[in-house]
Amino acid sequence: MEKKRALITGVTGQDGSYLAELLADKGYDVYGFMRRTSADVPAPIEVLNDKGLIKLIYGNMRDLPTMQRVLDESKPDEIYNLAAQSHVGVSFLCPDETWDVNFHGVERLLKEATDRNKQVKFYQASTSEMYGSTPPTHTETSVFSPVSPYAEAKVKSHRLIEEYRSKGFFTCSGILFNHESPRRGKIFVTRKLTRAFAEIKLGFREKVGIGNLEAGRDWGFSGDYVRAMWMMLQADTPDTYVIATGKAHTVRDLIEAVAKSVDMPIHWEGTGLQEVGKDAQGVVRVEIDPRFYRPREVDALCGDWSKAKQKLGWEPSVSFEQLIDMMIQSDIREIGAAHRA
Ligand code: NAP
Ligand code: F7E
Numbered sequence: 001m002e003k004k005r006a007l008i009t010g011v012t013g014q015d016g017s018y019l020a021e022l023l024a025d026k027g028y029d030v031y032g033f034m035r036r037t038s039a040d041v042p043a044p045i046e047v048l049n050d051k052g053l054i055k056l057i058y059g060n061m062r063d064l065p066t067m068q069r070v071l072d073e074s075k076p077d078e079i080y081n082l083a084a085q086s087h088v089g090v091s092f093l094c095p096d097e098t099w100d101v102n103f104h105g106v107e108r109l110l111k112e113a114t115d116r117n118k119q120v121k122f123y124q125a126s127t128s129e130m131y132g133s134t135p136p137t138h139t140e141t142s143v144f145s146p147v148s149p150y151a152e153a154k155v156k157s158h159r160l161i162e163e164y165r166s167k168g169f170f171t172c173s174g175i176l177f178n179h180e181s182p183r184r185g186k187i188f189v190t191r192k193l194t195r196a197f198a199e200i201k202l203g204f205r206e207k208v209g210i211g212n213l214e215a216g217r218d219w220g221f222s223g224d225y226v227r228a229m230w231m232m233l234q235a236d237t238p239d240t241y242v243i244a245t246g247k248a249h250t251v252r253d254l255i256e257a258v259a260k261s262v263d264m265p266i267h268w269e270g271t272g273l274q275e276v277g278k279d280a281q282g283v284v285r286v287e288i289d290p291r292f293y294r295p296r297e298v299d300a301l302c303g304d305w306s307k308a309k310q311k312l313g314w315e316p317s318v319s320f321e322q323l324i325d326m327m328i329q330s331d332i333r334e335i336g337a338a339h340r341a
Contacts, residue, residue, distance in 0.1 A: 003052070007074045009033040009061060009109065010082030011054075014183045015125070019080055019226040024052035026230075031074035033059030033083060061105030062097075064112075071112055078233050079113055080123045081106060084154075087187060088129060091150035092295050102153035107160060114169055121170040121233045124161045127154050128177040128218070128244070133299040140175065140240050140307055147296040158240075165238050172232040174225075177244035177303040180323060181222040182330035189251060190219060190327065193258045198331035200285060201262040204339075207285050211292025213252040213275070216300035220245045221318035221326075231312040244303020245316045255286055257321065261328050 006023050010016040011032025023030045024047075034043055034056040045056040059070045061083045084102045085091060091098040106124060113120050131138050132145030146152045164171040184191040189210075196208035220243075228243045249257070252268075255277060259266040266277040266285060277286030308314040318326070 004028045004077050005031065005075055006078045006080065007031045007033070007070065007076035008080045008082060009059065009105075010084060010125075011056060012038040013082060013086070014181055014185065014222050015179075015226050015229075016080075016082045017183055018181070018223050019082070019229060020054050022226055022230060024049055024054050027051045028078075030054045031070065031076065032056045033061075033070060035060055061101045061109070064108055067108055068112055071116055075117070076113070076120060077117075078121045078123070079109070080125075080229055080233075081109055082125045084125065085150070087185075088148050088150045088298075089292075089294050091148050091153075095149035098149045099153050102150065103156045103160075106157040110160065110164055110171070114164065119170070121238070122161070122164070122172065123229050123233055124157060124171065124173045125229075126158045126161075126173045126175045126240070127151070128175060128242075128301045128303060129298060130155045130158060130175065131298075131301065133297075135300060137246075137302050137304045138175075138242060138244075139304045140242055147298060148294070151298075162240070170233075170238045172235075172238045173240040174229055174232060175240065175242045175303070176225055176228075177218040177220065177242070177301060179220045179222045179225040179243075180327065182327050183222065184327070190254065190324075191331075193255060194324065194327040194331050195335075197258045197262050197264070197285075198328055198335055201264065202332065202335055202339075204335065206283070207287060209287055209289030209292065210251065210255070211289065211294070212297055213255070213288075214250055214299070215297060216248045216250045216302070218244045218246065218248045218302045219254075219320055219323060220316050221323050224316045224318060228308060228312065228314045231308075231314050235312060239311070241308045241312065241314075242303045242305050243308055243314070244305045245320070246303060246305060247320060248300060248302040249320060254324075257324050258328060259285065261321075261324050262332075 047054040085098040129151040180190040199205035
């Protein structure tokens with residue numbers, strides 16, 4: 001049987017890297033879009049394991065000719081569109097780039113891909129940010145109320161995916177809630193905190209500045225979530241699915257859990273911008289830094305993943321506590337290795 005070919009945009013990101021490994025392990029030939037600035041060796045870069053090939057080639061969601069060239073070279077059966085300006089806070093600072101990559105990039109890729117192959121299967125990385133703060137638990141049919149340029153662009157792309165589906169194309173949308181891992185970018189709140197507390201624990205840092213303590217998120221493990229992406233494209237019919245754990249925690253809970261996992265329980269003193277988190281010796285380890293507040297915030301998100309369980313047989317395998325532990329142990333190892341080198 002001929003090997004399946006997959007194209008992953010955003011292959012150098014957290015999800016892209018896990019997905020590329022998953023698909024290569026399943027025997028796919030995997031092609032990945034890589035921006036020139038993503039690696040310090042020139043593309044193409046080929047990684048061959050005993051089952052499949054991962055080939056990284058230059059591509060940019062803002063550049064139609066590179067997109068056309070990559071599609072002609074990779075001839076994908078499946079496309080996973082993960083590339084995005086993915087930071088919500090940054091989207092307020094760079095709305096044009098966010099709109100161009102997160103919406104027009106999807107528009108370009110969908111058109112070029114379906115012009116070349118009407119049977120291509122397309123996964124779009126939609127997001128829980130599309131809901132805004134509509135409580136309490138979100139399903140595939142909950143109302144969208146985006147509050148950031150990031151979320152607005154993602155809603156528009158989500159609608160486009162549905163439009164293509166209604167015309168008979170195999171386009172799926174995963175409404176993924178926050179998912180993390182040791183490969184998470186260091187400016188997202190989970191990794192920022194696991195990194196900071198690893199440094200505090202090892203004596204390289206005293207404290208960390210943080211924004212909104214009360215925001216609630218449903219945090220899962222990226223490795224579980226990329227498995228769901230693949231499952232969506234293997235189903236008989238294309239659809240939209242919520243992927244989440246169904247358990248929400250606040251940033252305050254997250255800080256307490258991270259601090260506890262390095263044996264440094266935190267207690268809180270003060271209120272508002274003066275609130276601080278202190279360790280058992282009374283040393284301030286967490287303080288509020290207004291620079292990390294957003295112009296508009298999504299207060300609370302929690303996903304109902306029952307449709308994914310029912311129709312795909314998907315379920316999350318890593319708990320919030322296990323996720324934090326995995327991330328902090330990895331940061332401790334990484335910092336230790338860097339200081340020994
Ligand atoms: P990530 O780590 O920030 O990765 C984003 C990827 O997009 C990187 O590979 C980045 O390349 C690439 N990219 C950015 N601009 C590009 C451009 N103009 N052309 C080509 N590639 C570009 O994000 P992630 O956490 O893996 O998330 C993957 C996708 O899922 C994103 O679309 C995100 O919006 C969405 N999502 C994420 C979550 C989550 O909690 N992680 C939840 C819901 C949805 P560089 O290496 O060059 O920067
Ligand atoms: O913020 C609050 C912040 O940046 C989570 C992306 O993958 O998930 C991610 O978006 C919460 C927010 O993720 C800090 O205000 C407090 O309420 O880790 P984050 P995000 O904005 O939820 C969604 C589903 C995506 O689709 C996105 O691509 O934490 N928060 N203090 C902070 N956040 C950050 N980054 N830094 C702080 O110091």
